[in-house]
Amino acid sequence: MATTPNPRPRRSPRESQASESFTPVGDNTLTGLQRLPGPTRYPLTPSRFMTTTPSGNRSASRFTPRNRGVGAPSTPHGLRAMQRRAANTPGRDRRRSGRIQRETTFDILRNLGKALAPTSKPIQSSPQQPLEPSPEPERDEIEELDNEPATERPRLSLPVEDVEEVDEGSPEPRPPRLSLAFEEDEDITHTSIEYPRRAISEADRARLSMMSFGAPRLSENFGDATGLESDSDVGDETGVIHDEGADDTVISQGAFDRGGETEDLGRFNLNFNFPSPPAPGDGDFDEPINDDGFELPPVDFPVEDAILDDSGDIGDTAGELGIELNLPARVSLSESPGIVGGGLRAEEHIGQGKKQKKLSRHGIPVPNIPSGVIRKLATRFAPARAGSKTKISKTTLAAIEQASSWYFEQVSEDVAAYSKHAGRKTIDESDVTALMRRQRHLNGANTVFSLAQKHLPKELLQDMRLAMPP
Amino acid sequence: MAATQKLYPRGTVKRIVKAHSNRNVSKNADILIFLDYMLFMQELMREASIRSRKAGEKNISASSVRKVTERTLRKFKG
Numbered sequence: 001m002a003t004t005p006n007p008r009p010r011r012s013p014r015e016s017q018a019s020e021s022f023t024p025v026g027d028n029t030l031t032g033l034q035r036l037p038g039p040t041r042y043p044l045t046p047s048r049f050m051t052t053t054p055s056g057n058r059s060a061s062r063f064t065p066r067n068r069g070v071g072a073p074s075t076p077h078g079l080r081a082m083q084r085r086a087a088n089t090p091g092r093d094r095r096r097s098g099r100i101q102r103e104t105t106f107d108i109l110r111n112l113g114k115a116l117a118p119t120s121k122p123i124q125s126s127p128q129q130p131l132e133p134s135p136e137p138e139r140d141e142i143e144e145l146d147n148e149p150a151t152e153r154p155r156l157s158l159p160v161e162d163v164e165e166v167d168e169g170s171p172e173p174r175p176p177r178l179s180l181a182f183e184e185d186e187d188i189t190h191t192s193i194e195y196p197r198r199a200i201s202e203a204d205r206a207r208l209s210m211m212s213f214g215a216p217r218l219s220e221n222f223g224d225a226t227g228l229e230s231d232s233d234v235g236d237e238t239g240v241i242h243d244e245g246a247d248d249t250v251i252s253q254g255a256f257d258r259g260g261e262t263e264d265l266g267r268f269n270l271n272f273n274f275p276s277p278p279a280p281g282d283g284d285f286d287e288p289i290n291d292d293g294f295e296l297p298p299v300d301f302p303v304e305d306a307i308l309d310d311s312g313d314i315g316d317t318a319g320e321l322g323i324e325l326n327l328p329a330r331v332s333l334s335e336s337p338g339i340v341g342g343g344l345r346a347e348e349h350i351g352q353g354k355k356q357k358k359l360s361r362h363g364i365p366v367p368n369i370p371s372g373v374i375r376k377l378a379t380r381f382a383p384a385r386a387g388s389k390t391k392i393s394k395t396t397l398a399a400i401e402q403a404s405s406w407y408f409e410q411v412s413e414d415v416a417a418y419s420k421h422a423g424r425k426t427i428d429e430s431d432v433t434a435l436m437r438r439q440r441h442l443n444g445a446n447t448v449f450s451l452a453q454k455h456l457p458k459e460l461l462q463d464m465r466l467a468m469p470p
Numbered sequence: 471m472a473a474t475q476k477l478y479p480r481g482t483v484k485r486i487v488k489a490h491s492n493r494n495v496s497k498n499a500d501i502l503i504f505l506d507y508m509l510f511m512q513e514l515m516r517e518a519s520i521r522s523r524k525a526g527e528k529n530i531s532a533s534s535v536r537k538v539t540e541r542t543l544r545k546f547k548g
Binding site (some may be wrong): 294364368374410464 | 478479485486488489490491493494496497498502503505506508512514515518530531539542543546547
């Protein structure tokens with residue numbers, strides 16, 4: 001009430017007017033409530049009060065249903081509200097205009113339709129619809145038998161295509177099938193298409209053996225990796241012939257075929273050389289020639305013979321391998337001339353049974369991690385997902401061993417690169433932590449110690465803590 | 471896990487790394503490398519088990535491991 005001197009005199013007459021219909025208590029509350037928004041609106045407000053009962057005023061002042069009810073807003077706030085409403089919801093006007101426009105278009109069309117066909121339209125449409133179905137059933141009875149198979153055929157053909165597409169779409173499920181078909185095709189048809197694939201796969205294999213070159217190429221030929229896998233399925237470096245007896249027989253047939261069709265092989269190998277030279281590049285003209293002709297035996301045949309002597313089945317697969325083996329050997333020789341790599345590959349393949357140590361790129365014999373450790377780790381990590389107790393078969397273990405040997409090759413070369421960059425001669429803990437950070441294993445949430453605490457036993461943890469203070 | 475007194479032969483790991491890198495390995499770096507190897511194995515087995523279960527195999531097969539190897543190795547490329 002006592003906020004400003006000006007409103008008082010103005011209000012007092014109104015109050016006197018309002019007091020005719022209001023109880024003073026209701027007045028006070030109402031005026032108090034309505035004064036808050038602003039004094040300017042007071043001149044217009046009394047009209048409201050005049051017509052309403054006090055209880056109605058209270059409700060009106062609180063919820064202001066009046067403003068909605070009244071067609072033309074009497075208060076400036078109401079006017080503003082209406083204006084804002086109009087401004088905020090332009091859709092009304094647009095809708096109206098849109099309606100008009102739509103109506104006009106419809107009208108135009110209707111008018112056009114009326115002009116074109118004033119009377120016949122509704123009449124024609126209704127009889128046509130009943131007329132059409134009536135002849136159809138007659139036709140259907142006769143043609144249904146013919147139509148049904150026709151409709152089924154496309155349905156049958158489509159899902160088959162879909163399945164094929166799905167197989168093509170996901171590269172991973174394919175490799176096993178590819179390997180089989182691929183081998184058979186190779187033996188039987190000798191299609192020229194196969195050779196580039198094969199060359200790529202062998203390049204992959206060579207690359208995997210030399211992990212250092214892996215970085216760019218791995219990322220480049222992801223699709224080719226499947227080819228690698230398909231190859232590795234047949235003749236793995238671990239030498240495990242786990243897959244199927246049927247494959248072995250097929251392979252043996254292939255070997256026989258090769259023996260019989262050596263002329264054809266020679267031809268195709270000439271073609272096959274074509275992609276391979278760029279990889280070696282160092283002018284190993286003698287070797288490719290050796291490979292292509294069946295004359296290459298000086299290197300290979302002893303190997304094959306030796307394995308053949310050992311056991312028949314292995315011998316068959318090795319006979320297959322023997323031809324393929326040369327290529328990785330040659331590539332590795334060419335890529336790293338001064339290194340014993342060539343010997344490495346051969347030794348790997350031959351000496352599976354003998355447990356011969358393979359040599360690293362630097363010619364240093366690489367020991368294998370004992371398979372017991374790998375099995376322990378694998379069983380430790382596998383059951384977390386795969387149920388209560390997972391058995392790891394021998395072939396799986398061999399695959400894991402292969403993977404881990406590749407892993408160590410890769411990791412140690414990475415770490416060596418880091419230490420070299422740091423100008424050190426020894427590989428330090430910081431190099432490994434840098435590696436793990438780049439692998440996204442170490443970040444804000446994970447420290448080396450948290451990881452170590454999770455995975456390593458206490459003794460190693462202590463050693464680690466001693467080695468690198470946090 | 472901690473129950474196993476000897477988790478892995480330290481000398482072997484060190485020799486492997488040394489052979490591949492042609493560099494000396496500091497005294498306790500092999501622990502970290504083996505830690506990383508354990509992470510690798512964890513990842514590998516997880517991927518392989520996922521893949522084998524997708525294929526409907528009861529156990530982890532060698533082929534599933536082999537399929538997963540390439541990808542996992544690339545994930546661990548520093």
